[in-house]
Amino acid sequence: MAEKVLIIGSGPAGLTAAIYAARADLDPLMIEGMERGGQLMLTTEVENYPGFPEGIMGPELMDGMRKQAERFGTRIVSSDVSKVDLSERPFKVWVGGDLYESETLIVSTGASARWLGIPGESRLRGYGVSACATCDGFFFRDREIAIVGGGDSAMEEAIFLTKFASKVTILHRRDEFRASKIMAQRAIDHPKIEVLWNTTIDEVLGDDLVTGLRVKNVNTGEESMLPVEGFFLAIGHDPNTKIFQDQLDLDAAGYVVTNGGFTRTSVEGVFAAGDVVDHYYQQAVTAAGMGCQAAIDVEHWLDRTEA
């Protein structure tokens, strides 16, 4: 028999949707994905989630939400969705060889770190290239490293990395950061941080381990080699919507388009919440809020269609 509601993704949006759907007796099934808990699993201290006056560690917050969803009966499958068919109801969702069917879907697949796509980058991932400063900074004690990016998370991660590295070079393609003034200034003033402005990266160098970066000054065209043993990326995120292409309306950047004010998508019975929809706020608390909205929208939709 088809599920009433199937939730794809397990960040704040998906888990909040699960908590609400479970408490509404919709017996939700969640496909949590390999990146269980979402981006917050890659963070350290979360200081702006209401209700935690002293802050809380990102992974701890997500463990708490997951336990809360399970407490009300959410069933969880720990794999990635490989394919969906939204052409008719019940919708079909494949996880490897297993097929699940559901009357409604909540898409909360979030966004994942963006990569540059330059030579050497994927080959040396785990051997000096990383998109997770909190996971891998530890391994670069007393070494010189570089980080690319210009937003708040790039500043935050650069400052975090100074706890380990002897020197952190921030590479940025423009001549000013997009980050908030306070974060940018904190990074620029840091004694262990140097900024290379107007700089792009053409290649990650190294046979078995990262030995440096081939970089270019975009103003002068001058190429040079920056010797570093670690290379971190903090250049933003892309929504995880590949499996929905040609099935849901997506905007030019790949985000799911929802119907103003509600979480409805272009397909009747499919709802979406969190960073997969939102390219503007992108906060744990806004994602959780949308997850709640999606669960309530699903409940009302089921009431209407069953009536």
Next chain:
Amino acid sequence: MGQNTIKGTDATFVELIGSSMPTLVDFWAEWCGPCKMMDGPLEEIAGNRSGQLQIVKLNVDENPSTAMQFGVMSIPTMIIFQAGEEKKRLVGARSKSQLEAEIASFVS
């Protein structure tokens, strides 16, 4: 720590990977979110493959010299050893079925 996996340390490491059984070592740390995902799958595989494969969990925070010796620069990293020799290295989290496929050739 689970019941089926073995807690490794810098001091016991060489002895553990020298076992007559193939040994999968999971390099992890408390502050690594993606590492936590591996707990369940590794625990289950260690239970199912008991007698064929041993799974060792090595906390890199408490045992930095082993992690450094094997050039671990990202976690989770899992290395499969046979008779003390590195045979395969997996960097990044894997699902249980992916892990099963990776270890299949070592547990005939």
